[in-house]
Amino acid sequence: MFQHRLTFECFDNTTITVAQQAIMRVLDSLRYNGQILGREFPCYFHNGSFICQVVCPEQDSLNAQYASPQVKAALKQLSDACLLRPDIKYLGEELFSDSTENNLAQVSAYILYTSFIHSCSPLRSLERFLPVPLYRIPAVANGDQRQIIKWQEDWSACDQLQMNGFILENEAVEQLSTTGTRLFQRGWDLVRRIGYLTGKPTYLYLYRVGGHSLEEEKNRSCPVCGHSWRLEAPLHDLFEFRCDRCLLISNLSWDYKN
Structure with missing residues (x-):
């Protein structure tokens, strides 16, 4: 930056x-x-x-x-x-910030991902997991990227609440990790829109925490289609699951990460 x-x-x-x-x-x-x-x-x-x-x-x-x-x-x-x-x-x-993806021609797919500590673009390259400047992709609606920024603000706000752990923690986790929430639906609509506009698959990050056991978490299926989606090896030391059908990417429950 x-x-x-x-x-x-x-x-x-x-x-x-x-x-x-x-x-x-x-x-x-x-x-x-x-x-x-x-x-x-x-x-x-x-x-x-x-x-x-x-x-x-x-x-x-x-x-x-x-x-x-x-x-x-x-x-x-x-x-x-x-x-x-x-x-x-x-x-x-800027010394204390993420680098930017500068080779979009070599990017095969994108990930829509953010957290409460990130102010960079929430769109990242699949290969290097670097932020992609939003003005370098076609506008998702009404001439600009406002809908992506507003989704990022809401996701970050929920993440801040669940990290603080005092107010609305359960409700925030539900928004971040459940496929039936409004936050999920907005993100899912956005990744499909970005994929259509760019011609490149775009995955939505689905946060995961909790679970009953490590073995159960390792073998959980995609929450939308029910198919197996576990990766052979973690991607960027963060993602263990990816569904190409549903355009979702997720982590092993934080309760069971080493």
Whole structure:
């Protein structure tokens, strides 16, 4: 990942409120297109300009060629707030974050996976398990990737609850690990949509915890089709199960992992 500084210069008198709203429209549209990552963007006012710092999947993530219709519209509306389009300055590579998949031509399939500690793209390559910038695949709906980002936010929120273990733990685990939940259905719809748009199989990660015994867990079948789905060897030291029929991928119950 890479850090950039965006400088929005005022060309006429404006107000903090008006400028803030215009800048947030730009940042939100970039985020929902996968061009910037995370949910918090430090911003401040200095010498007649509003300055924001963002993290991007790639060094060229903010190039105009990747802009969604929403990004283009938000940039155009900056003039209504007496702001120029942002000057973009590359600051350097982010040291404490995941690398990005930079060879999509060699990717045979994708995995939709996230957790409460990840702010990177939830779409990963099957071969190297590296995050795939969302703007590099066709938009899943309405011109951008908002539906993927919203699914990621909900999944991460449930994961945070179950990891904390104090409030709604059981309900959160059910959302993450059960095929009948709304969270699962949204993810399952997304992987099929991504697979259709990219022409590459896309698997949905199904979280697994609990179970009665290690032997029973090793031999569990796909929860959708009932077929055997255990892999001969773990994939990325994380996944032990994969169903090519149902586009699901899962782990051995965390209760029985070494």
